[in-house]
Amino acid sequence: MTATTVSHNKAERGSGHASPRGSRRRPGLPDGNARAGFGRRLRRDLQAHAFMIGAVLCFGFFSWYPMVREVIMSFQKTKRGETTWVGWKNLETVWNDPGFWPAWRNTMQFTLYALVIGFAVPFVIAIVLNEFRHAQAYLRILVYLPVMLPPVAGVLLFKYFYNPEYGLFNHILHFLHLPEQAWLDSSSTAMISVVIAATWMSAGGATLIYLAALQNVPGELYEAADLDGAGLLSKIWHITIPQTRPVLSLMLLLQIVATMQEFTNVYLLTGGAGPENSTGTVVYMVYQYAFRYDSFGSASALGLIMLVVLGGFSGLYARLSRDSD
């Protein structure tokens, strides 16, 4: 951000005028032409609004209006075309649904596993890759290949690997004399299996971002640490992690917000609910309410609860991204 834009914003906020005047020159208004006349400014404004109209309409129809509607629908019930206000009833219905807590438990489980595997592993991979003076390009491309697959290809491929009878994974376990697993067919292993598949497909993106961050760590810091006789782990702990902290915390939040909205992987791998409802996430529950039971009120109420929970994380994220600017 340049100083001029800052002052311009301040001026705009401070003055009661609709259009900024003074320090900042506007295009088409060369100096000495400050009294450009009301009509001309109006024309310029109309032109500018014509530029914005397409995006504004799309935001209006598909973002702003649905947001308002989401809140309104949470307090309404629609039956046979008749809409009535029901107050907090939808929220009560959702809250008392026997599937409510399991859905949150499954979602939190997915998020937690995904963070343990999908947040730490790419960072370790990136640190290791960053040390290599050979084959780095090849390894980068490898890590990123699964990200390029259409999700359905990656997911259905893993479904085939997970098959307890003829799947590749049990064959490998058998070969290594380890106990074979039921993978997606058992409530104790279904969720972790989903997370492994999801992480395999998305780890490449995070790895590349961490690599870029690691390459911005000044080498002098490491040299200074060497002179102090610091060990490898101590260098990682005292230099690498603090230097990449802004990126790490941002990625952590992005991952939390993204994984809390998990739907695709569980839907494709276990049909959604999974064995003994061990993989049904909150978004899957929203989907069930709206498109299985035609209960848009309950679906919206659950969406509203999600918005409040995730809004906390998003607010934090916005703050962080503002600070890192």
Place this chain on the structure above:
Amino acid sequence: MAANQPQQRTLISAAALNRPRGKFIYWTVLSLTVVVFTLVFLGPLYWMVSGGFKSAQEVLQNPPTLFPKDPKPGTYKTAWSQLKIARLLFNTMYYAFGALAFQLVFDVAAAYAISKLRPVLGNLILGMMLATLMIPAAVLIVPQYLTVLDLPLLHINLIGTPWAIWLPTVANGFNIFLLKRFFDSIPEDLMSAAAIDGASPLRTLWSIVLPMSRPILGVVSIFAVVNVWKDFLWPMLVQPDTDKQPINIGINSLSQGVPQNVLIAALAISALPTIAIFLLFQRNIMSGLTAGSLKG
């Protein structure tokens, strides 16, 4: 990055690597990593491609075979026709590039107007657009679906039309954020000079701003295409007809009752286009993605 640039100093010093013990450890870790990565990331893809050549029984046999006993390219032909892959791939491209075109036209024009023309209420509109970044996409699925089902004021049903996929992608706060920030960095003097020469705002955008904005337009384009390519729930809801579905939903809905080897062949074909594009343009794509994710 040029290959002959001096290596940047990282965790381990060059001196430590040049000692015999350092060399030994370095090469051991490097070879292990290369082997493990190849197995983990390339292995499944190999299994997918080779699985497409196996017979229906061979795909399901235990223990599995590393190489197809009797390769049958015919499976790929069957998959191509049975799962309408050409159709699904075409649909996906159609949606992806349509979404890209609308985003480039509408979002660029809006970001340009907010950044350079600064109309009345411009900052308010910008704030409202950026506020949408706070709203998780999944939360809006239900009201968005109802909106597309019956567009307010116009009362048009967009379900089953490409508009249902194209237009919502324009409402992307992240695009506006990236574009506006880039346009803000274009010097005001250039704009004034163009205005003095009598160029209209549109002409200025076309001849001055856009040619300077290639990097950011590249980032926006990659994200636009990748988002359509990855999306699942939304296209599943708004495209009930298998003839109009993008690849993710189409393969999943057509996979019922298809033999496993045909399905695997279909997956391999569906993965091919993007993998090929990625290998061709990997340098640009990778730099674009990291640039976009690390603060524009």
